[in-house]
Amino acid sequence: GINAEPEALNVIAQKADGGMRDALSVFDQTASYTQGNITYNAVIENLNVLDYEYYFRLTDAILSVDVVNCLLILNDILNRGFEGQYIISGIASHFRDILVCKDVKSAELFEVGASIRERYIETAKRCSNTFLYDAIELANECDLNYRLSKNRRLLLEITLIKLCQLNDPKQTGENKKKTALKPIENIASPEKKGVSEITVSEINTSGKKDTPT
Numbered sequence: 001g002i003n004a005e006p007e008a009l010n011v012i013a014q015k016a017d018g019g020m021r022d023a024l025s026v027f028d029q030t031a032s033y034t035q036g037n038i039t040y041n042a043v044i045e046n047l048n049v050l051d052y053e054y055y056f057r058l059t060d061a062i063l064s065v066d067v068v069n070c071l072l073i074l075n076d077i078l079n080r081g082f083e084g085q086y087i088i089s090g091i092a093s094h095f096r097d098i099l100v101c102k103d104v105k106s107a108e109l110f111e112v113g114a115s116i117r118e119r120y121i122e123t124a125k126r127c128s129n130t131f132l133y134d135a136i137e138l139a140n141e142c143d144l145n146y147r148l149s150k151n152r153r154l155l156l157e158i159t160l161i162k163l164c165q166l167n168d169p170k171q172t173g174e175n176k177k178k179t180a181l182k183p184i185e186n187i188a189s190p191e192k193k194g195v196s197e198i199t200v201s202e203i204n205t206s207g208k209k210d211t212p213t
Helices: 006-016 020-035 040-048 052-064 068-079 084-100 114-124 129-147 152-165 174-181 200-207
Strands: none
Touching: 006 020, 006 040, 006 114, 006 200, 020 114, 052 068, 052 084, 052 114, 068 084, 084 114, 084 129, 084 152, 129 152, 129 174
């Protein structure tokens, strides 16, 4: 017979993305690979899926405002051969799942094994709704911009730093507004003193020779 852990079956279902034929194909492949003993660790190794543990470790580091640890975890994941967009997409989904688990009733809709669901519920208790909304938005923005970025690793690192700042008490309220970068149009507005006061006529006067009348 074949023995399978619930967490392992959930990973297979996610990998198949709702396709029954794909799910059966992946199941048969995994059963052959594991010789009928389908465990969570064996499945993620065989299907090259990132372990939930990494997402929980990243979440712990973000909630602790531990930027250095976030970057080290990211480096570890990249060294294991996972692509950057897969990572950031997984982070967005992870925060979404935490948000779902904020309510015990909606947590039942989260189709994972009981042990992993309990861990999500416990993590959800440490996160405010506002933090989760902002975290999902940041991760999704990074996901959308990833393909266009010329320095993709830097984009990932900046996103992790911003996620840490969401939970930094020094970066809330008025302090957050003060440290925010000002838009270019505000810097160049007529109300500003200095360079912005130079008019077009002054530039023309200084840059052109007088022509005889």
